[in-house]
Amino acid sequence: MEYKISNKFKNMKPSAIREIFKSLGRPGAISFAAGNPSPESFPVDDFKRIANDILTQEPITALQYGITEGYAPLRELVKERLKRVYSIGGESDETIIVTGGQQGIELCCKVMCNEGDVVICENPSFIGALNAFRSLGARLVGVPLNEEGMDVLALENALKSNPSTKIIYTIPSFHNPAGITSTLENRKAVYALAQKYDVLIIEDNPYGDLRFSGENVPTYKSMDVDGRVVYCGSFSKILSAGIRVGTLTANKELVSKIVVAKQVEDVHTNVFFQMVCYRYIKECDLEAHIEKIRRLYKHKAELMISTLEKYMPKDVSFTRPQGGIFLWCSLPEGMKLSDFIARCSDKNVFVVPGTAFLPNESEPTRSFRLNYSMPTDDEIENGIKIIAQVIESLR
DSSP: OOOOOTTTTTTOOOOOOHHHTTTTTTTTTTEEEOOOOOGOOOOOOHHHHHHHEEEEHHHHHHHOOTTTTTOHHHHHHHHHHHHHOOOOOTTTTEEEESSHHHHHHHHHHHOOOOOTEEEEEEEEEOOOHHHHHHHHTTTEEEEEETTTEEEEHHHHHHHHTTTTEEEEEEEOOOOOTTTTOOOOHHHHHHHHHHTTTTOEEEOOHHHHHHHBBOOOOOTTTGOOOSSOOOEEETTTTOOOOOTTTTEEEEEHHHHHHHHHHHHHHHHSHHHHHHHHHHHHHHSHHHHHHHHHHHHHHHHHHHHHHHHHHHHHOOOEEEEESSSSSSEEOOOOOTTHHHHHHHHHTTTEOEEEEGGGGGTTTOOOOOEEEEEESOHHHHHHHHHHHHHHHHHHHHH
């Protein structure tokens, strides 16, 4: 039959990152393309013990339907930690469990936006969020990033020019893909503009626990005085990405509608893995586990940066993250990104082209994303050396 795809989906493209994964089975492939946490960060032995205990002692609870808002004991522990670590959660707020942080982003847009409404995003931004917004018929408007965070002047111009703006979407800490962290002054300025133009902020913070240098910066949600910020968190980068357990904290009125939207999508998040998360936080030392991950990523990030400094031509720029798992590189002026990506692939080295992260997919870019959480030390050294050789060969 002839499939008449909906207007929302007919122009949607698959994730460039997922497409790259199809090439990674080659012998000797070096991938800087993943967004995955290091397998070294998975608490496998603790998960084995906890899973066995749950299926022995509480099998019915683990395998039966649960409530949409999430496993109540886990929600209480999440609320306590958000308050203690991030000063998040007031009388008017509620926290629910979602199926990965990305579901929280998508549900918020689904509840808030009509087709054609504008979502302002950082340029570049997280491809999963961009595609979620596109799939709901929202119109994306990109605002450039600088070392401080979102370009505040450009943001206000975008808000003035787009009166149908409903949401500002931001990844303020250890940005994916740019690797930067917004300053406190920048966050205050962005929040003030959100108040002035009466728009919601989605604060996406899956990497917030992964700071390995510099000083902590308060979250948008901790500064929220009028229910304007939806905070999306995740266990993906600190426990396991595959369990798909995320969190969403927002004003109770908005959360009540988000719960209805979630009931339509998946009824509830996997109860078994919610119970695993709860037992891990309750019985194990989560903060010590996170500190171990920070040390691991600090080593990998510093190795990648020192290797870039050693091998890269001086006209290649790159960010120096204070946490998270990514950094952002830009090719020399005049060099074609598609040629670079193809030549790297020929050499069995894979990176993600910057085009994948642009709100406007047709906009030109010379940038690409590098991940340091997954490759080994040798792969970082050898892969960066190959990338530098490719750049020189394209001059």
